[in-house]
Amino acid sequence: xxxxxxxxxxxxxxxxxxxxxxxxxxxxxxxxxxxxxxxxxxxxxxxxxxxxxxxxxxxxxxxxxxxxxxxxxxxxxxxxxxxxxxxxxxxxxxxxxxxxxxxxxxxxxxxxxxxxxxxxxxxxxxxxxxxxxxxxxxxxxxxxxxxxxxxxxxxxxxxxxxxxxxxxxxxxxxxxxxxxxxxxxxxxxxxxxxxxxxxxxxxxxxxxxxxxxxxxxxxxxxxxxxxxxxxxxxxxxxxxxxxxxxxxxxxxxxxxxxxxxxxxxxxxxxxxxxxxxxxxxxxxxxxxxxxxxxxxxxxxxxxxxxxxxxxxxxxxxxxxxxxxxxxxxxxxxxxxxxxxxxxxxxxxxxxxxxxxxxxxxxxxxxxxxxxxxxxx
Amino acid sequence: xxxxxxxxxxxxxxxxxxxxxxxxxxxxxxxxxxxxxxxxxxxxxxxxxxxxxxxxxxxxxxxxxxxxxxxxxxxxxxxxxxxxxxxxxxxxxxxxxxxxxxxxxxxxxxxxxxxxxxxxxxxxxxxxxxxxxxxxxxxxxxxxxxxxxxxxxxxxxxxxxxxxxxxxxxxxxxxxxxxxxxxxxxxxxxxxxxxxxxxxxxxxxxxxxxxxxxxxxxxxxxxxxxxxxxxxxxxxxxxxxxxxxxxxxxxxxxxxxxxxxxxxxxxxxxxxxxxxxxxxxxxxxxxxxxxxxxxxxxxxxxxxxxxxxxxxxxxxx
Numbered sequence: 001x002x003x004x005x006x007x008x009x010x011x012x013x014x015x016x017x018x019x020x021x022x023x024x025x026x027x028x029x030x031x032x033x034x035x036x037x038x039x040x041x042x043x044x045x046x047x048x049x050x051x052x053x054x055x056x057x058x059x060x061x062x063x064x065x066x067x068x069x070x071x072x073x074x075x076x077x078x079x080x081x082x083x084x085x086x087x088x089x090x091x092x093x094x095x096x097x098x099x100x101x102x103x104x105x106x107x108x109x110x111x112x113x114x115x116x117x118x119x120x121x122x123x124x125x126x127x128x129x130x131x132x133x134x135x136x137x138x139x140x141x142x143x144x145x146x147x148x149x150x151x152x153x154x155x156x157x158x159x160x161x162x163x164x165x166x167x168x169x170x171x172x173x174x175x176x177x178x179x180x181x182x183x184x185x186x187x188x189x190x191x192x193x194x195x196x197x198x199x200x201x202x203x204x205x206x207x208x209x210x211x212x213x214x215x216x217x218x219x220x221x222x223x224x225x226x227x228x229x230x231x232x233x234x235x236x237x238x239x240x241x242x243x244x245x246x247x248x249x250x251x252x253x254x255x256x257x258x259x260x261x262x263x264x265x266x267x268x269x270x271x272x273x274x275x276x277x278x279x280x281x282x283x284x285x286x287x288x289x290x291x292x293x294x295x296x297x298x299x300x301x302x303x304x305x306x307x308x309x310x311x312x313x314x315x316x317x318x319x320x321x322x323x324x325x326x327x328x329x330x331x332x333x334x335x336x337x338x339x340x341x342x343x344x345x346x347x348x349x350x351x352x353x354x355x356x357x358x359x360x361x362x363x364x365x366x367x368x369x370x371x372x373x374x375x376x
Numbered sequence: 377x378x379x380x381x382x383x384x385x386x387x388x389x390x391x392x393x394x395x396x397x398x399x400x401x402x403x404x405x406x407x408x409x410x411x412x413x414x415x416x417x418x419x420x421x422x423x424x425x426x427x428x429x430x431x432x433x434x435x436x437x438x439x440x441x442x443x444x445x446x447x448x449x450x451x452x453x454x455x456x457x458x459x460x461x462x463x464x465x466x467x468x469x470x471x472x473x474x475x476x477x478x479x480x481x482x483x484x485x486x487x488x489x490x491x492x493x494x495x496x497x498x499x500x501x502x503x504x505x506x507x508x509x510x511x512x513x514x515x516x517x518x519x520x521x522x523x524x525x526x527x528x529x530x531x532x533x534x535x536x537x538x539x540x541x542x543x544x545x546x547x548x549x550x551x552x553x554x555x556x557x558x559x560x561x562x563x564x565x566x567x568x569x570x571x572x573x574x575x576x577x578x579x580x581x582x583x584x585x586x587x588x589x590x591x592x593x594x595x596x597x598x599x600x601x602x603x604x605x606x607x608x609x610x611x612x613x614x615x616x617x618x619x620x621x622x623x624x625x626x627x628x629x630x631x632x633x634x635x636x637x638x639x640x641x642x643x644x645x646x647x648x649x650x651x652x653x654x655x656x657x658x659x660x661x662x663x664x665x666x667x668x669x670x671x672x673x674x675x676x677x678x679x680x681x682x683x684x685x686x687x688x689x690x691x692x693x
Contacts, residue, residue: 044507048515180662204662208621210611213392214656214664217385218378234517238613245526247536266519266613268444 031102034075035324037062037315038103039308040093040118041110041133042085049234049262049302051110054132055080056299057283057308058107060290063297065316074319079103083114090114098125104326105129105315105333107308112136113182119143128330130314130345132307135279136186140350146330147351150307150342152279152358154183157255158190160358160374161277165226165253166198167374168275172251173200175224177215177239179231180206187255188230200224207235212242219248226251233258233303237266244270256280260303264366276361277374280304285361285370286341310340382657387535389653395541395610397649398548402603403626404633404641405555406473406596412572412636413592416491419498420480422623423505424473424597428604429614430509431468433520435461448525457523458609462547465608466601473597474590476501482586509616517615520608544606551602552642555595559638564591572636625652632672634682643683 039058041051058078066076081097083090090109097103098121105128109115112134119142122129130148131139137153166172174195178184192199201222203215219227227243227250229236236258243252256278264271283291283301291301318332337346343356357373382389403425410418436442440457442449449457480501484494528536559565567588570578579585607622608614629648633640648668655667675683 044510044515048510052515203660206662206665208617209661210607210618210621211392211396211653212661213389213396213653214381215661217381217389217657221381221384234613234615237517237519238611241612245538247528262516265444266517268519268522 030325031104033102034073035104035319036075036077036079036100036102037312038079038081038097038100038106038108039312040081040083040090040097040106040108040114043080043082044084047085047111049260050133050304051082051085053260053300053302053305054108054110054308056294056301057132057305058312060294060297060299060305061309061312061316065313065320069320072319073324074316075102081106081108083109083111083118085111085114087113087117091117094118094121098122098127103127104324105318105329107132107311107315109134110304112139115139116142119147122146126326126330128315128326128333130311130333132311133280133304135183140352143351145334148311148333148345148347149352150311150340150345151304151353152356153352154186154190157277157279157358158187159194160360161187161228161253161255162191162194163376164275164277164360164371164374165228165251166195169226169251171225172198173223173225174198175200175219175222175227176202177227177229177231178204179209179229179235180204181231183257184230184232187257188228191228191230205231205235205239207231209235210238212239215239216243216246216248219243219250220246224250226253229254229258231257233260233263234266237263237271240267240274241270251275253277256303259361259368261368262302264363264368268366271363271366274363276363276368277358278303278361279356279358281306281342281359281370282368283309283341285368290341306340306342310338310342310345313340314338314345377658379658382654385534385657387533389657390650391535391537391541393650393653394646395544395649396653397629397646398545399603399607399610399622399645400626400629400649401642401645402548402551402599402606403622404630404645405552405599405638407627407630408633408635408638408641409568409592409596411630412638413568413589414481414485415636416481416494417498417627417635418473418476418593418596419495419623420476420501420505421473421596421600422619422626423502423509424469424476424619425600425604425607425622425626426509426614426616426619427472427505428465428469428601429520429608429618430518431601432461432465432605432608433518433614435464436521436523439464442521442523444519444521446521448522450525454524458543461523461609462602462605465605466598469601469604470594470597473593473600477589477593482589506616506619513616515616517613520612520614522612523609540610544610548602548606551599555599556638558595564588568592568595628669628672631682632675634684637682637684640682640684 039055041054042048043051109118110133115134123146128146132150135154137155140147178188236254240252253275259276259278283306286306294301318329323329323332348354360371360374361368406421480497526540567583571588629644630641633644651668652664656664
């Protein structure tokens with residue numbers, strides 16, 4: 001009896017596997033219904049805020065596109081791929097996305113780790129992607145011809161963040177703090193190299209730290225004139241508030257993980273004067289009109305919403321130009337350009353965006369104010 | 377290693393460590409009370425705390441009409457707002473704790489389920505509540521308005537003593553004292569101690585077990601709610617995942633002191649708050665968990681039942 005059960009399970013698995021292989025679409029499989037735009041990123045779990053920001057950008061782009069092109073053969077619903085920002089989750093999901101024949105383009109993946117496991121799958125399925133936020137410099141080697149990135153990599157942001165501080169603080173003595181995430185450690189490394197002798201101390205406050213007492217005591221003892229925090233907005237807000245409540249008035253600077261209106265909401269007065277760098281640009285800064293329209297439509301823009309909006313628009317332009325399969329859409333985005341809100345998207349042979357800048361921002365009167373590109 | 381920093385800023389770090397420890401101690405009382413009575417680790421207790429923080433938030437903005445952009449309140453208005461937020465947070469957490477007991481544990485207990493089944497039920501409730509609040513809050517943290525201006529009252533040996541932390545330490549001390557009186561002096565408290573000593577004999581002596589368990593969860597929830605308000609008063613933000621890290625720390629504090637023992641939970645809370653702050657200064661904040669947990673393991677190796685032993689009846693002072 002037991003043996004029969006085992007045999008039945010083995011047979012079922014075998015049938016399922018062969019049918020999957022038999023029916024898995026090739027790169028040129030045709031879609032018999034409406035074309036779908038996919039978004040991949042963390043939509044649940046602790047990293048979900050960033051993924052939702054980006055998904056909202058894609059939804060908004062799709063809504064505007066369909067309003068202007070009523071007869072377009074595009075599904076009004078974004079095909080959502082929730083990888084929780086986790087490579088272990090992304091690994092099993094990517095083949096399912098690749099097998100969806102009507103998914104002709106994907107905005108994402110949002111995170112570098114999840115990108116590394118997903119990109120080879122999408123490459124073999126010929127599915128074009130534009131990531132709005134995965135900034136690890138090695139990603140083109142994983143995605144090759146289908147890979148495109150709408151932002152500059154970490155190699156650019158770290159040095160720019162360091163320069164933003166040295167250009168705004170005379171004879172800066174800098175204390176570095178990071179939240180121990182892959183993103184923050186990588187960013188701080190390049191900041192550290194650029195600042196060289198100006199670093200007077202460092203501390204690591206792992207994600208979830210709520211009490212910064214000891215870090216603040218270290219900063220005060222180091223006589224630093226600026227602190228650069230690598231990490232995300234929620235913890236940055238807690239940190240800067242405690243720093244200001246301790247009586248410290250030194251300059252506080254951070255990267256794109258903190259560039260979010262939620263940071264101002266959480267830190268309130270403590271956010272005033274904070275310097276930020278990002279290869280991204282907030283929707284409110286890029287286009288207050290569209291940002292207001294987006295809020296009215298029920299979606300709150302956040303960090304990387306603009307880049308996702310631009311990426312989705314580029315794909316939609318490709319479809320509008322008559323491209324209806326993965327290969328032709330990939331060719332279109334690889335060779336053409338698109339005037340986005342954040343920048344003109346024009347990709348080089350590696351899929352990297354050219355002519356982009358890392359922007360500097362300052363928080364003034366509760367608003368993120370663009371200082372302009374951070375010059376060398 | 378920076379022992380010079382610990383030396384130079386010792387009193388400042390110690391004061392902040394005590395304030396943090398007071399919050400840990402209040403949460404750990406809930407773990408210890410439930411364990412003392414049911415021999416069950418209530419993993420949903422961290423979410424009882426989390427709900428308390430959101431209740432304080434709702435009380436401030438919804439009941440007292442405090443807006444995030446408002447200036448801090450002063451005088452009677454400030455005291456009233458603080459008290460209302462505290463009471464609402466305590467009640468919300470206490471009611472949540474009782475509901476968790478009724479929904480997730482009572483039926484399992486009455487049907488003689490294994491401890492493992494109850495433990496899984498506890499973890500299930502915890503995850504459900506976290507995900508529920510993640511959905512409600514759209515995964516975003518929420519800010520708490522500044523109700524009182526944070527000012528330095530005085531300076532002692534280089535330590536700046538801030539008003540909000542003084543309030544936390546004094547109020548937490550009063551809460552703990554009230555709980556201790558309740559457990560040792562009242563009829564219901566005696567019931568809790570009797571059940572923790574021997575459930576069967578207590579039943580034979582006429583103790584209503586279900587009532588005692590409900591009161592235990594309620595009392596633990598009240599303390600977690602107070603901790604939630606003090607936390608949000610000092611740190612001024614919360615999120616769906618706020619209970620996770622604080623819950624682990626508070627649970628550790630309870631084990632360090634001897635889970636099931638009230639005095640142990642108090643001592644464990646303050647000890648962990650101080651250890652975390654001091655070790656962060658000496659070894660760096662990233663090392664605080666490593667050092668704190670090594671100390672916990674060492675203590676348990678020497679004294680497996682924690683510093684004060686495992687029993688509520690030992691809580692007499």
